Amino acid sequence: MPFIHAHSQNPLHSLFTLPLSVQAHTQLLLLHQELIEITLNEEPDVWAYIWNAETFSVNKAYKQLSGFSHPHPAFKWIWKSACQNKHKVFFWLVLKDRISTRELLRRKNMNLEDYNCVLCNSRMEETLMHLLLQCPFATQCWAWINVQVPNDLEAFQVLQSFRNQLSVSFFMEIIILMCWVIWKARNDLIFRQINPLILNSKEDFRREIGVFSLFLFFVS
Amino acid sequence: MEACSRQLWTLKALLQSFGESTGLRVNHAKSMIVPINTPESKLSLLANTFNCEVGKLPFTYLGLPLSLTKPKVIDFTPIVNRCERRLAATSTFLSQAGRLEITNSVLSALPTFCMSTFLLQQSVIEQIDKFRKICLWRGSDVNAKQRPKAAWTMVCRSKEEGGLGVINIRTQNEALLLKHLHKFFNKVDLPWVALIWESYYSSGALPGSSKKGSFWWRDILKLLPKFKGMARVKINSGTSCLLWDDLWGSDVLASKFPELLSFAKKKTYAFHPCTLPESTA
Numbered sequence: 001m002p003f004i005h006a007h008s009q010n011p012l013h014s015l016f017t018l019p020l021s022v023q024a025h026t027q028l029l030l031l032h033q034e035l036i037e038i039t040l041n042e043e044p045d046v047w048a049y050i051w052n053a054e055t056f057s058v059n060k061a062y063k064q065l066s067g068f069s070h071p072h073p074a075f076k077w078i079w080k081s082a083c084q085n086k087h088k089v090f091f092w093l094v095l096k097d098r099i100s101t102r103e104l105l106r107r108k109n110m111n112l113e114d115y116n117c118v119l120c121n122s123r124m125e126e127t128l129m130h131l132l133l134q135c136p137f138a139t140q141c142w143a144w145i146n147v148q149v150p151n152d153l154e155a156f157q158v159l160q161s162f163r164n165q166l167s168v169s170f171f172m173e174i175i176i177l178m179c180w181v182i183w184k185a186r187n188d189l190i191f192r193q194i195n196p197l198i199l200n201s202k203e204d205f206r207r208e209i210g211v212f213s214l215f216l217f218f219v220s
Numbered sequence: 221m222e223a224c225s226r227q228l229w230t231l232k233a234l235l236q237s238f239g240e241s242t243g244l245r246v247n248h249a250k251s252m253i254v255p256i257n258t259p260e261s262k263l264s265l266l267a268n269t270f271n272c273e274v275g276k277l278p279f280t281y282l283g284l285p286l287s288l289t290k291p292k293v294i295d296f297t298p299i300v301n302r303c304e305r306r307l308a309a310t311s312t313f314l315s316q317a318g319r320l321e322i323t324n325s326v327l328s329a330l331p332t333f334c335m336s337t338f339l340l341q342q343s344v345i346e347q348i349d350k351f352r353k354i355c356l357w358r359g360s361d362v363n364a365k366q367r368p369k370a371a372w373t374m375v376c377r378s379k380e381e382g383g384l385g386v387i388n389i390r391t392q393n394e395a396l397l398l399k400h401l402h403k404f405f406n407k408v409d410l411p412w413v414a415l416i417w418e419s420y421y422s423s424g425a426l427p428g429s430s431k432k433g434s435f436w437w438r439d440i441l442k443l444l445p446k447f448k449g450m451a452r453v454k455i456n457s458g459t460s461c462l463l464w465d466d467l468w469g470s471d472v473l474a475s476k477f478p479e480l481l482s483f484a485k486k487k488t489y490a491f492h493p494c495t496l497p498e499s500t501a
Contacts, residue, residue, distance in 0.1 A: 017485055066391050
């Protein structure tokens with residue numbers, strides 16, 4: 001039965017304190033229009049969800065409750081890449097600027113003798129951008145795989161530029177592993193007193209990418 | 221059952237004959253008698269009759285604390301302790317990624333069963349979070365001093381949202397509990413759903429303004445606005461839906477016709493006409 005008929009003995013306007021204002025009256029007519037289209041029956045109501053499903057999903061509800069912030073797609077690229085998990089987590093920390101570079105340690109009020117980059121003699125503070133991109137050592141590493149480090153760009157723009165320059169489907173794996181290799185060269189120098197050599201880093205990179213290409217081979 | 225030795229004897233006899241005929245005997249030493257409003261003197265007599273221990277509320281039933289009132293923080297210590305024990309079994313030698321996996325798949329999953337029934341107190345969540353943080357950043361050693369590398373709120377976003385995919389326990393708890401509201405509003409054929417509709421909402425009133433019911437149901441009702449925020453009703457009988465506040469058309473009426481609502485005699489109407497007031501015209 002249509003909704004309006006169902007309570008014809010108490011008409012719609014009996015819900016309201018009369019008289020109505022002109023605006024409210026217009027809205028009342030609109031409401032009447034909406035209600036007249038509804039037919040009531042004996043079935044229970046169906047509560048569906050805004051993700052277009054009648055079934056409830058805890059996962060969807062969780063996502064809905066935590067909200068959406070639409071971050072840079074690079075965060076998706078990380079987890080989609082075929083690198084090892086340790087590389088992925090490392091690169092996540094890189095993108096969030098949470099790698100313990102000397103500049104970060106200074107920000108955390110840690111006392112060091114020297115906050116400068118150890119891979120070059122330019123007396124530059126070891127920031128993440130310097131260490132992985134601007135340092136001559138890093139620039140050489142990137143140049144080896146034919147990637148030019150653009151100047152004065154923000155981190156995500158650099159990433160986009162690298163992606164364009166590499167123009168292969170596994171660009172993210174290359175970027176992640178190269179950053180990992182540079183970071184490793186820096187740590188080797190500081191903690192194990194091994195001199196940073198482009199040659200060694202190239203070898204590291206080859207080995208890491210070798211593991212990864214073996215993986216690609218098995219997947220395809 | 222009633223605290224009466226005659227009934228207890230009958231029960232014991234029933235269990236006895238069941239045990240005799242099937243060989244599945246009841247271990248009375250593992251059984252427990254839990255009194256509700258029973259005098260002390262009578263209780264010990266009953267316990268002796270049945271030859272079992274006297275327990276008290278709250279006790280663990282099917283892995284959850286069972287009580288007449290909301291479980292207190294202290295009743296959740298088994299869950300918190302389980303997290304701590306798991307932490308000790310976590311190797312210090314795992315990489316950052318390995319520890320992330322352990323946090324995500326083991327420590328975050330431990331309270332799930334409990335969270336799908338109870339709304340955990342903030343302090344319980346904080347204690348579980350403490351162990352998850354230790355696991356993620358410090359390895360198994362609770363006392364080791366190593367600062368977290370990233371803020372917890374940042375870590376707790378999903379991987380697509382730029383976090384590490386560690387679940388936020390509070391949000392997960394709410395998402396799990398919303399399932400009960402889903403069952404309630406869709407009138408799923410379950411005893412508890414029928415019981416709650418019958419005992420609290422038989423007069424046609426709908427959950428919304430008044431908070432009545434057991435501690436459990438009141439906890440669930442706290443999530444009502446969040447549930448309504450993500451639900452849309454397809455009207456059939458109209459018995460579970462509010463005219464003004466629920467989303468059944470293209471928009472919530474209260475925000476679509478605010479002018480008209482200001483003239484309404486009552487601000488919360490159930491959709492079903494039998495709950496509408498008698499005609500005054």
